[in-house]
Amino acid sequence: MHQKRNLSVSGSISHVNYFRDYYKKDFQYISPDMLRANGKLNHHHGYVGEKVKCGTVVNMWLKEVMAGVKQFFYGGTLHGVKYIFEPTFSHKERATWIAIVVISIAFCAANIIKLFSKWTSTPFVNVIDSLPTPIWAVPFPTVVLCPHLHVKLSYANVLKLGRQEEFFASLICPRMLHKNKTLSERLNFSQIDQLQKFILDATPSCSDLVKSCNWPAKHDTRWVTTDCCKKYFMPIFTDYGLCYAFNSLPLNGMTNDTLSWQRSFNRHANPGSLQWGLDVGYPKVFPPDPSMQPLRVMVSGEDYGLGVELYLNISEHQHACDGNSLGFTVLIRSPTNHVYTSTVLRLPMDRMTTIEVSPITYKTDSALRSLAPDQRQCFFQNERKLEYYEFYTSSNCKHDIFVRESKKLCDCTLYNWPRKNASEPVCSTTKDFECIDFVKGKVEEQQIYAYYAECEEGKGSGEPASCHPSCNDVIYDSQVYYSDLIKEPGDPEPVWGQPKKGELTQINVHFYEDMFLGQHRHAQYDDYYFAGAIGGLLSLFLGFSIISVAELVYFIVLRPVHRVLKETYWRYYLK
Structure with a gap:
């Protein structure tokens, strides 16, 4: 019974002018009629009520995914890719189109990398x-x-x-x-x-x-x-x-x-x-x-x-x-x-x-x-609190470090600097003032090192002594x-x-x-601009668009899942 049905279906397909010898041999999965025929054959392949094994389902899914990938490249909207799989082309013609597509992909990737590098190095503009x-x-x-x-x-x-x-x-x-x-x-x-x-x-x-x-x-x-x-x-x-x-x-x-x-x-x-x-x-x-x-x-x-x-x-x-x-x-x-x-x-x-x-x-x-302070080169008020000043500013930050370092290293501060207690030690001796001069030089040196460490040429992890300006x-x-x-x-x-x-x-x-x-x-580049720039490059060099994404999802995900579920349902539940 199954053999007769197979012969009748195959015979009906063999008379369709759409198929030629080379096409039926290499690309039978592309023809809509052949796909429908294969579907009918698959529905009757095996026995009704037969328990479907996990390995069989995986193999069917992988087979459908590979078929979908081939059909996406051949019949999709990507520019030039289908000529690589064109059966009427000679090997030299296919090699030519492979080189063209590879060069196009390389130029596209180089421009995307350059755009991403510019976005990460200068994420904002004044x-x-x-x-x-x-x-x-x-x-x-x-x-x-x-x-x-x-x-x-x-x-x-x-x-x-x-x-x-x-x-x-x-x-x-x-x-x-x-x-x-x-x-x-x-x-x-x-x-x-x-x-x-x-x-x-x-x-x-x-x-x-x-x-x-x-x-x-x-x-x-x-x-x-x-x-x-x-x-x-x-x-x-x-x-x-x-x-x-x-x-x-x-x-x-x-x-x-x-x-x-x-x-x-x-x-x-x-x-x-x-x-x-x-x-x-x-x-x-x-x-x-x-x-x-x-x-x-x-x-x-x-x-x-x-x-x-x-x-x-x-x-x-x-x-x-x-x-x-x-x-x-x-x-x-x-x-x-x-x-x-x-x-x-x-x-x-x-x-x-x-x-x-x-x-x-x-x-x-x-x-x-959403950016880290060292990327945007500034601090909002809730991102960094100072010990002696209510508002964060670059000058307040630097002076706050002066006071804290002088208390830490010299165990005293100048008479006019802020103190938490009026009776805290005040620098009075020659050694005290020499220590204050050392602290000032050290903090200023730290600021210079922190600046160069976070400059565009060599950004590093945030230095504790780094005092970026206030964002506002x-x-x-x-x-x-x-x-x-x-x-x-x-x-x-x-x-x-x-x-x-x-x-x-x-x-x-x-x-x-x-x-x-x-x-x-x-x-400098918000999310919409960045997505549009990358999409424009992909479209310019490869013809990639939202429709291409939809095709990829359809051929790689939706159709294989649908066919595997349909085949499993046909084998196990239908009687």
Whole structure:
């Protein structure tokens, strides 16, 4: 019975003109009629109800997969591949097409490897923002005022101090080198308290310096002579001694662990929470709260900036402490950055100093969070926490390492560096300062090594000392203009006193324009672009497309599985 059916089917197929001798011999699996015939033959091959062995199923599946692979290459959409299997071509023609296909695959693979290498080496690009940013979206800069008067003559004559107080004065007086005034033994706890008291009493207070101010955040252009220091300025330690900062964050942007030390020079220091952040910005509410920290302005211009009238009592000046310089040192910084820097502006006396500020923002797409920090070359705020600073920035990171390494290697820190306790050891001896110099050199060297280790030519594993920039940050560029302050006869005296010539100066800090263009860091190749680029190369060189994927899945997976299941069902279940 089976033999007759086989003969009848074979006989019907042999009369179809579609098949030629060479085609039936080599490619009978391609003909739809032959495939249907083979299916009918396979359905009746074996006995009904016969138990199907696992090895038989695997062999059937492998046979169907191989047949599907051959049919995919011959009848699929890939360019040139079918000519390799064309039975009418000679061996030379097939060899020619094999060479063409291999060369095409090689060029395609080389371009894909080059594209992937570029994607891994430079996964992001920095571009200028397409839309301008209003100035009310960024904080007003922190303005730090440091007088060139570190020890008042009325408090102490630096030429007539004892050994210990002379060392105290040498720490804050630029003309006195502290390395020549070091102590033989490190300061104890009570002496550290005496040092702090000496600095607070010897340095002019905020009210001694700031006589009037104007902050028109509430559209009030009146100059006030009271509460300037209470409302707007707070004491802060810098490399220039004790200074006073406008628009500084709670605890000067440091962590709550430094509260004890902060209260040793600012009794009003208290931790506070912020609604603003580098990664999130200000809350999107209207109208904006003018008292929200850090402070900001709505419009640019001199009338809407910070105006301060400063006084410096020249009778308190000591050449042995401050040299010939009279005036103020001004630091324009982001509220999140520390103030231990030598990048400053000089504010002379009897001048009106105008500082025009232009913010520059750096933003990073959240899509880059999936990359490691050493790949995107920046840190988001939640990715790296500092021990002494609340906000992560590159400068904060470096100074945080300075402080930690000095405590670790020298067992002391400089008097003006942040401490977790006011009684922590302060460097006092020659050996201490030599150790600090060694630590500074070591940390700077680590930063250089970390930079070269992670550069494009040789990226390595992240160095602990590596301080990449913050992914979202704001910095300030400034231009300074000076004009003379001239007092004409008959001009009224200030309500707060009668300053002499050379004792008065004014400063105005404001934004230059209402809008600015920041910089944006985004992925050079997102997932869609990368997939499109690879797909374009495959299509250009091989004609590979989504249809090719569908064909491959159909011939390699779906059809073999379907036929094996169908054959198993026919053998075992049908009766």
